[in-house]
Amino acid sequence: MGEGGFRIDPEWYWSRDRADAEWDAVWTRTWHMGPREEDLPEEGDLFLHSLGPESLIFARGRDGSVRGFYNVCRHRGNRLLLGADGPAFARNFTCAFHGWVYDLDGKLGHVPYRERFDPAKIDDAACTSLRGFRTESFAGWIWFTLDEDAVPLREFLGPVAEWLEPYHMERATIVDYKTFEFACNWKTTFDAFNESYHFQSLHPEILAWGNEDAPIGLLGIHSFMYNEYGSPSTLYPEHDKLNPALEALLQASGIDPATFEGKASDVRRAVQQAKRGQQDSSVFPYASLSDGQLSDAYHFMLFPSLHFNLFPEFYVAMRYRLHPDGDPEKMYFDFIMCAPLQEGETVPPYEHRVVRGGEQEVGDVLEWGARSHPVVNQVLGQDVDLVEHVQKGMRSRGFDAPILSSDERRLEHFHRNVDALINGASLKDLIAANPVEDKPTTGGKVKE
Numbered sequence: 312m313g314e315g316g317f318r319i320d321p322e323w324y325w326s327r328d329r330a331d332a333e334w335d336a337v338w339t340r341t342w343h344m345g346p347r348e349e350d351l352p353e354e355g356d357l358f359l360h361s362l363g364p365e366s367l368i369f370a371r372g373r374d375g376s377v378r379g380f381y382n383v384c385r386h387r388g389n390r391l392l393l394g395a396d397g398p399a400f401a402r403n404f405t406c407a408f409h410g411w412v413y414d415l416d417g418k419l420g421h422v423p424y425r426e427r428f429d430p431a432k433i434d435d436a437a438c439t440s441l442r443g444f445r446t447e448s449f450a451g452w453i454w455f456t457l458d459e460d461a462v463p464l465r466e467f468l469g470p471v472a473e474w475l476e477p478y479h480m481e482r483a484t485i486v487d488y489k490t491f492e493f494a495c496n497w498k499t500t501f502d503a504f505n506e507s508y509h510f511q512s513l514h515p516e517i518l519a520w521g522n523e524d525a526p527i528g529l530l531g532i533h534s535f536m537y538n539e540y541g542s543p544s545t546l547y548p549e550h551d552k553l554n555p556a557l558e559a560l561l562q563a564s565g566i567d568p569a570t571f572e573g574k575a576s577d578v579r580r581a582v583q584q585a586k587r588g589q590q591d592s593s594v595f596p597y598a599s600l601s602d603g604q605l606s607d608a609y610h611f612m613l614f615p616s617l618h619f620n621l622f623p624e625f626y627v628a629m630r631y632r633l634h635p636d637g638d639p640e641k642m643y644f645d646f647i648m649c650a651p652l653q654e655g656e657t658v659p660p661y662e663h664r665v666v667r668g669g670e671q672e673v674g675d676v677l678e679w680g681a682r683s684h685p686v687v688n689q690v691l692g693q694d695v696d697l698v699e700h701v702q703k704g705m706r707s708r709g710f711d712a713p714i715l716s717s718d719e720r721r722l723e724h725f726h727r728n729v730d731a732l733i734n735g736a737s738l739k740d741l742i743a744a745n746p747v748e749d750k751p752t753t754g755g756k757v758k759e
């Protein structure tokens with residue numbers, strides 16, 4: 312039970328009625344992240360993206376702009392494109408059923424035996440053009456909403472946009488993109504990535520170089536936390552001594568650990584100073600980042616379907632999607648890694664595939680190109696192995712409701728907003744009603 316008696320009902324994690332309510336009030340009313348601009352650079356380039364029951368087409372048109380269309384023929388409702396999620400190419404959209412042909416801008420062109428249709432209908436573009444949905448660009452990504460009347464993207468993002476801009480995410484490129492299919496509700500996975508209280512138990516290796524009591528800030532309907540890297544947790548044994556993980560951090564920022572004279576708690580500052588010294592010659596956005604951002608992992612929740620975990624040299628987008636077969640106890644989890652490339656550096660094109668949860672070791676699935684991180688694959692594997700067990704708990708008569716600590720307050724904030732939309736709040740009102748905290752807090756206290 313949270314503040315003011317708010318209760319996260321376990322039924323929300325498996326009930327079909329609740330899933331339908333979420334689709335109507337949340338998923339179809341908010342903005343989501345779609346493909347990356349670089350995925351469809353030229354005219355005719357497409358990107359197919361599923362979201363629950365909908366298959367969505369993003370198409371680069373002859374005028375160079377990207378449009379979004381529902382993947383459905385206006386004649387009798389056949390799916391136009393049948394491929395898997397991901398990039399594709401077409402000169403036009405031809406329906407396999409009766410041969411209607413649509414241009415890349417969605418307008419209906421050729422219709423076999425056109426004269427057999429009522430001209431008032433067949434010549435009415437509103438009636439026959441592919442139905443579109445709104446798209447906008449931000450941070451090198453194409454975002455979309457299925458709500459014609461939703462607020463503009465920048466208004467939706469609010470203060471998060473300003474937090475993200477110094478990272479120059481538009482300069483990064485996709486290094487790897489994998490989709491995990493889990494037998495759990497989308498919120499089960501979302502919750503697991505929305506707090507770092509679990510680091511000390513599930514990911515104890517992180518404590519060697521980073522804290523788990525991450526400062527948290529609410530940013531309207533969105534939120535963030537950051538984990539200080541180069542500063543071992545006080546829960547870590549011998550946390551005042553250098554350890555291999557800290558030495559690796561020093562090395563990565565160009566400091567020789569053998570000659571480093573500071574204490575373990577000095578590593579974070581040393582890393583910041585080293586990167587500050589490289590900012591004018593670096594491909595990484597050091598120059599626009601704060602000192603803290605030069606060392607730490609900044610983790611943003613973008614309501615309702617995305618986390619960005621940002622490091623100075625790369626970032627991970629974690630995108631949550633409803634499963635196409637409508638089962639609220641299944642979901643897709645997209646794990647997308649992006650990094651700016653050094654001058655002359657190339658990485659092999661990423662190979663997107665869907666991996667069933669637990670089917671294969673995460674470490675064997677993810678490829679980091681030149682950005683390999685020694686423990687992130689292992690840490691992600693620990694999360695992946697867990698979520699389907701938590702899902703079972705939501706179904707158990709032995710479980711009442713989550714009991715949340717201050718380190719988990721982003722969860723209550725998130726569920727409250729989902730619940731408010733389901734109970735009829737308008738998105739605009741919700742954005743206005745949510746607090747913006749400029750000073751993040753740990754355990755209810757402002758971080759100095």
Ligand code: FES
Pocket residue numbers: 384385386387388389406407408409410411
């Ligand atoms: S359903 Fe597409 S042409 Fe008939």
Ligand SMILES: [Fe+2]
Pocket residue numbers: 503504509513514690694
């Ligand atoms: Fe985790």
